[in-house]
Amino acid sequence: MPPADFRIASDRNKHPILEVLLKVLPEQGNALEIACGTGQHAQWFAQHLPGWQWLPSDVDADALRTTDARLATSGLPNVLPAIALDVMNTSWFAGEPPKPHFDLIFCCNMLHVAPWEACAALMRGAALHLAVNGRLITYGPYFEDDVLAAQSNLDFDRDLRATNARRGLRHLTDVAREAQSVGLALHARYALPSNNLLLVWTHHRTP
Ligand SMILES: C[S@@+](CC[C@H](N)C(=O)[O-])C[C@H]1O[C@@H](n2cnc3c(N)ncnc32)[C@H](O)[C@@H]1O
Known part of the structure; x- marks a missing residue:
């Protein structure tokens, strides 16, 4: 389960994230949320994107329980019960084929708390499960080659690495x-x- 400061961050960042989602997403579609944590985002986005069906997932059993408890009282018709999904698994869904496809795969604040290998795993799974015109959206703090790192991000990176050397903010060029x-x-x-x-x-477009 994410600690309390992640929960506070979720309540704060859901507003600016939603503003972008409303700009970049079509009216309707189906979304897979990776690393849903407490389900705060699932509830908020399903509520404010009524044309979207939202499927939350996480590797952590506590996160799934918390998400389902939250969603059970929300009365939202467009959000499914949370499923267990570890991005590191070669196969994200049991019983393939058919392989499910999503118009949106949304992954917030996972890359820096998971080992670096999770990035390759996320990209591999997303490439397999995104619809042709689908979008993978990732959110979080990153380092960028041509942007001076904010002190808060440098501090966060140092704290993450101090608790677990395999964690830490990712460089956008490496993720790309x-x-x-x-x-x-x-x-x-x-x-x-x-x-x-x-x-x-998005999937590469060939000219
Ligand atoms: C910082 S929390 C973010 C939760 C939520 N997305 C948010 O922004 O509030 C990180 C989440 O990543 C999940 N996670 C870590 N490794 C994962 C993996 N290999 N596959 C799927 N989820 C993972 C954790 O269980 C945790 O719920």
């Missing part, structure tokens, strides 16, 4: 390289409050 290797490309970058980025990834 993993995306590229499975046929995804960075389509749009939005700078959001508190030095976070919302990144939209």
Whole structure:
């Protein structure tokens, strides 16, 4: 389960994230949320994107229980019970084929709390499960080659690495390289409050 400060952050960042989702998403579609945590985002986005069916998932059993408890009282018709999904698994869904496809795969604040290998795993799974015109959206703090790192991000990175050397903020160029290797490309970058980025990834378009 994410600690309390992640829960506070979720309540804060859901507003600017929703503003971008309303800009970049069509009226309707189906979404898979990776690393749903407490389900705060699932509830908020399902409520404010009524044309979307939202499927939350997480690797952590407590996160799934908390999400389902939250959603059970929400009365929202467009959000499904949370499913267990570890991005590191070669196969994200049991019983394939058929392989489910999503118009949106949304992953917020996971890349820096998971080992680096989770980035390649996320990109691989997204490339397999995104619909043709689908979007992978990742959100969180990143380092960028040509942007001076904010002190808050440097401090956060140091704290993450102090608790677990395999955690830490990721470099956007490294993330983009993993995306590229499975046929995804960075389509749009939005700078959001508190030095976070919302990144939209799509399948490569051949000219
Ligand atoms: C910081 S919390 C973010 C929760 C939520 N997305 C948010 O922004 O509030 C990180 C989440 O990543 C999940 N996670 C970590 N490794 C994962 C993996 N390999 N596959 C799926 N989820 C993972 C954790 O269980 C946790 O719920």
